[in-house]
Amino acid sequence: xxxxxxxxxxxxxxxxxxxxxxxxxxxxxxxxxxxxxxxxxxxxxxxxxxxxxxxxxxxxxxxxxxxxxxxxxxxxxxxxxxxxxxxxxxxxxxxxxxxxxxxxxxxxxxxxxxxxxxxxxxxxxxxxxxxxxxxxxxxxxxxxxxxxxxxxxxxxxxxxxxxxxxxxxxxxxxxxxxxxxxxxxxxxxxxxxxxxxxxxxxxxxxxxxxxxxxxxxxxxxxxxxxxxxxxxxxxxxxxxxxxxxxxxxxxxxxxxxxxxxxxxxxxxxxxxxxxxxxxxxxxxxxxxxxxxxxxxxxxxxxxxxxxxxxxxxxxxxxxxxxxxxxxxxxxxxxxxxxxxxxxxxxxxxxxxxxxxxxxxxxxxxxxxxxxxxxxxxxxxxxxxxxxxxx
Amino acid sequence: xxxxxxxxxxxxxxxxxxxxxxxxxxxxxxxxxxxxxxxxxxxxxxxxxxxxxxxxxxxxxxxxxxxxxxxxxxxxxxxxxxxxxxxxxxxxxxxxxxxxxxxxxxxxxxxxxxxxxxxxxxxxxxxxxxxxxxxxxxxxxxxxxxxxxxxxxxxxxxxxxxxxxxxxxxxxxxxxxxxxxxxxxxxxxxxxxxxxxxxxxxxxxxxxxxxxxxxxxxxxxxxxxxxxxxxxxxxxxxxxxxxxxxxxxxxxxxxxxxxxxxxxxxxxxxxxxxxxxxxxxxxxxxxxxxxxxxxxxxxxxxxxxxxxxxxxxxxxxxxxxxxxxxxxxxxxxxxxxxxxxxxxxxxxxxxxxxxxxxxxxxxxxxxxxxxxxxxxxxxxxxxxxxxxxx
Numbered sequence: 001x002x003x004x005x006x007x008x009x010x011x012x013x014x015x016x017x018x019x020x021x022x023x024x025x026x027x028x029x030x031x032x033x034x035x036x037x038x039x040x041x042x043x044x045x046x047x048x049x050x051x052x053x054x055x056x057x058x059x060x061x062x063x064x065x066x067x068x069x070x071x072x073x074x075x076x077x078x079x080x081x082x083x084x085x086x087x088x089x090x091x092x093x094x095x096x097x098x099x100x101x102x103x104x105x106x107x108x109x110x111x112x113x114x115x116x117x118x119x120x121x122x123x124x125x126x127x128x129x130x131x132x133x134x135x136x137x138x139x140x141x142x143x144x145x146x147x148x149x150x151x152x153x154x155x156x157x158x159x160x161x162x163x164x165x166x167x168x169x170x171x172x173x174x175x176x177x178x179x180x181x182x183x184x185x186x187x188x189x190x191x192x193x194x195x196x197x198x199x200x201x202x203x204x205x206x207x208x209x210x211x212x213x214x215x216x217x218x219x220x221x222x223x224x225x226x227x228x229x230x231x232x233x234x235x236x237x238x239x240x241x242x243x244x245x246x247x248x249x250x251x252x253x254x255x256x257x258x259x260x261x262x263x264x265x266x267x268x269x270x271x272x273x274x275x276x277x278x279x280x281x282x283x284x285x286x287x288x289x290x291x292x293x294x295x296x297x298x299x300x301x302x303x304x305x306x307x308x309x310x311x312x313x314x315x316x317x318x319x320x321x322x323x324x325x326x327x328x329x330x331x332x333x334x335x336x337x338x339x340x341x342x343x344x345x346x347x348x349x350x351x352x353x354x355x356x357x358x359x360x361x362x363x364x365x366x367x368x369x370x371x372x373x374x375x376x377x378x379x380x381x382x383x384x385x386x387x388x389x390x
Numbered sequence: 391x392x393x394x395x396x397x398x399x400x401x402x403x404x405x406x407x408x409x410x411x412x413x414x415x416x417x418x419x420x421x422x423x424x425x426x427x428x429x430x431x432x433x434x435x436x437x438x439x440x441x442x443x444x445x446x447x448x449x450x451x452x453x454x455x456x457x458x459x460x461x462x463x464x465x466x467x468x469x470x471x472x473x474x475x476x477x478x479x480x481x482x483x484x485x486x487x488x489x490x491x492x493x494x495x496x497x498x499x500x501x502x503x504x505x506x507x508x509x510x511x512x513x514x515x516x517x518x519x520x521x522x523x524x525x526x527x528x529x530x531x532x533x534x535x536x537x538x539x540x541x542x543x544x545x546x547x548x549x550x551x552x553x554x555x556x557x558x559x560x561x562x563x564x565x566x567x568x569x570x571x572x573x574x575x576x577x578x579x580x581x582x583x584x585x586x587x588x589x590x591x592x593x594x595x596x597x598x599x600x601x602x603x604x605x606x607x608x609x610x611x612x613x614x615x616x617x618x619x620x621x622x623x624x625x626x627x628x629x630x631x632x633x634x635x636x637x638x639x640x641x642x643x644x645x646x647x648x649x650x651x652x653x654x655x656x657x658x659x660x661x662x663x664x665x666x667x668x669x670x671x672x673x674x675x676x677x678x679x680x681x682x683x684x685x686x687x688x689x690x691x692x693x694x695x696x697x698x699x700x701x702x703x704x705x706x707x708x709x710x711x712x713x714x715x716x717x718x719x720x721x722x723x724x725x726x727x728x729x730x731x732x733x734x735x736x737x738x739x740x741x742x743x744x745x746x747x748x749x750x751x752x753x754x755x756x757x758x759x760x761x762x763x764x765x766x767x768x769x770x771x772x773x774x775x776x777x778x779x780x
Contacts, residue, residue, distance in 0.1 A: 004417075006415075006416055006417070006418060008418050010629070011416040011417075011418065011419070011629075011632055012416065013415055013416060014415055014416055019413040019414070019415065020413060022412045022413050022633060023409040023410060023412050023413035024409070025396075025403055025404055025409065026396055026401040026402065026403060026404055026579070026585060027394075027396070027401075028396060028398050028401065028710055028712075029401070029586070031704075031710065059449065059450050059451045059454065059586070059587050060449050060450055060454070060610065061449045061628040061629045061630070061631075062628075062629065063609070063610060063627075063628040063629075064449065064450070064610045064628070067609045067610040070609075094609065095609045098607050098608070098609045099607065099609070100607070187629070189416070189629065189632075195416060195631060195632050195633040195634070196419070196449070196629045196630065196631055196632055197449050197587045197588075197630075197631030197632075197633075197634060198587075217488050217489065217490070218488070219453070219457045219460075219484065219485045219488040219489070220450065220453060220454045220457040220611075221610075237453075238451040238452075238453040238454070239400070239401075239451045239452065239453075239577070239579065239586045240451070240586065240587075241451075241585060241586055241587030241631070241634075242401055242579075242585050242586055242587075243412060243585040243587075244585070244587060244631075314421075320417075320418055320421065322418075
């Protein structure tokens with residue numbers, strides 16, 4: 001009769017207000033009431049993305065928005081650079097090559113961030129690059145790439161910065177206009193505390209010019225058509241996911257009430273909490289300085305079977321964590337603490353992880369771990385996140 | 391304080407069981423529990439489509455599934471025939487020409503069905519046709535095209551029959567394998583009594599061969615990739631809309647309990663009810679013999695402002711109906727009675743329509759209309775639908 005606690009990097013638990021909204025009966029999407037709701041959602045999404053440009057909602061998973069970004073911004077034969085430091089970096093590469101785009105891959109070891117030096121070197125090798133495709137947060141490793149620095153470096157160059165913000169928007173700061181991001185996209189099931197099924201994408205002025213020049217042949221992911229609908233009367237090209245949008249309105253209302261600085265502060269504090277716990281347990285963190293907020297990747301002690309640890313957490317403690325992917329499979333635990341998760345859930349998650357590693361014969365310290373974690377949480381809540389993220 | 395009643399051809403009102411399922415908290419989509427649910431859903435969808443082939447769920451609106459059908463089944467330069475008797479027939483044409491497919495258009499007057507004669511003539515003009523794209527139900531007019539006859543006619547020809555079943559699947563019979571449909575697709579917000587955001591598509595064996603030969607360059611609408619995931623372990627390529635799929639499982643459970651014959655019988659009886667009411671009011675039906683179940687298009691008396699009628703229905707009676715599109719704008723009312731709608735809702739809808747037309751100075755008979763409608767409903771419920779639909 002224990003509760004299940006979903007501590008994965010998406011989907012995340014949903015606030016009760018959102019769940020009740022999702023249960024509401026249908027309204028018609030082309031009638032004035034829903035059009036007015038879409039208008040409010042548009043304002044809220046621009047506030048969330050920190051942009052003056054329209055934010056387009058698509059009925060798709062986040063990979064749909066990634067596909068839309070590639071097919072609208074680039075043509076067959078265009079050259080792009082992919083920052084590949086994990087599974088989602090690889091996905092950028094797969095999408096781009098599906099559409100005949102010439103992709104230069106900058107590989108960084110899984111767990112490490114990209115540096116400006118890497119990019120400088122790659123640009124010498126690929127001089128005709130029209131865009132750089134990167135994750136803000138690489139969900140497969142829990143690394144936060146330095147988007148602000150990359151944007152600054154690219155500002156004077158005719159190269160579009162395309163950022164997958166799927167596990168970053170609503171979790172850590174990513175002000176689109178201020179930093180100079182050319183394309184920012186996200187999904188509904190991470191920071192936005194909604195089920196999956198909606199994705200969002202916004203383009204800078206110069207990115208829109210590129211789309212207008214390209215005249216992409218896209219029927220479903222037709223960003224110019226969607227923008228026209230928004231500007232004309234806040235509508236969508238195709239039937240939108242009505243109840244997810246109603247839930248989004250509720251979620252963005254909760255964000256408005258709290259203010260994004262407080263949303264980010266909480267995510268930051270929970271991140272400090274889990275990192276402190278892992279270190280106190282004597283475990284190693286995969287990402288050192290540049291780490292995702294809302295997700296912590298923790299290396300398991302040598303010889304411990306990661307799948308057995310996850311199963312023990314789930315079956316004995318009702319704690320659902322994610323494992324490593326590909327080369328990291330069985331070797332790390334990805335501890336999610338994004339969305340509607342609080343310190344109490346995280347305490348339960350830390351305890352479950354600690355006891356499950358021990359049950360799988362892994363070496364793990366247990367002294368005072370929860371106390372140290374809670375102290376780190378309270379300290380980080382009081383102090384807030386460092387200024388250079390703002 | 392009156393209730394709002396949604397009587398449009400999608401979205402439709404949702405059963406309470408479905409709404410409560412939609413409100414459930416998230417589970418993780420890659421864990422064994424959800425994989426098992428996807429396995430059950432797969433069996434139910436094959437039962438619903440009456441096919442032995444996998445039915446793929448996509449995170450998209452129905453137009454996404456239409457796009458997937460076109461880009462997977464046909465290549466640039468292929469010739470297809472489009473049955474265009476309304477807005478959604480036009481959509482087939484728009485999708486096909488977006489992707490450089492050579493489209494022959496068979497125009498039929500809005501409100502009329504296609505005939506085999508039309509198709510025979512067109513095939514003489516376009517001898518290299520690789521597929522015929524048609525709506526089972528053309529939602530903009532309420533016409534039911536004769537899919538069974540078309541399928542029979544095409545059986546011995548190397549021409550794929552691609553059927554948009556968006557406002558037909560779960561509403562009127564459309565047995566994919568028995569009739570010989572090569573591609574059947576639908577959306578979640580019509581017969582399936584769910585919010586929009588999910589679409590479904592299934593291909594015949596010969597259609598799959600075509601996709602294998604084409605090797606389409608599709609990242610998001612990658613049907614071969616989705617089929618592999620289903621066959622391997624009931625999973626999806628991308629993060630699926632978790633709560634819509636949970637709601638789908640509930641809905642298909644309701645269908646299983648009732649049996650599809652009874653679901654269809656109810657839709658048939660409600661259709662007879664509304665058609666009888668319209669005739670009793672002295673109004674003309676747009677579609678004569680070949681009419682959609684679950685949606686009735688009714689011509690308004692000359693000179694009556696259709697928008698004013700709809701507004702009166704909505705504002706005075708809380709009845710939400712749909713209007714005509716394009717050339718039919720302002721001239722017809724589309725009265726939806728699909729999904730979770732019963733005779734009581736339809737009685738309210740008929741009454742609202744009758745009084746609103748009168749309020750807009752339209753000529754309309756009111757004598758005994760509801761009694762005649764109810765008698766038609768009860769008779770059709772008892773007798774069931776004609777055998778040639780089975």
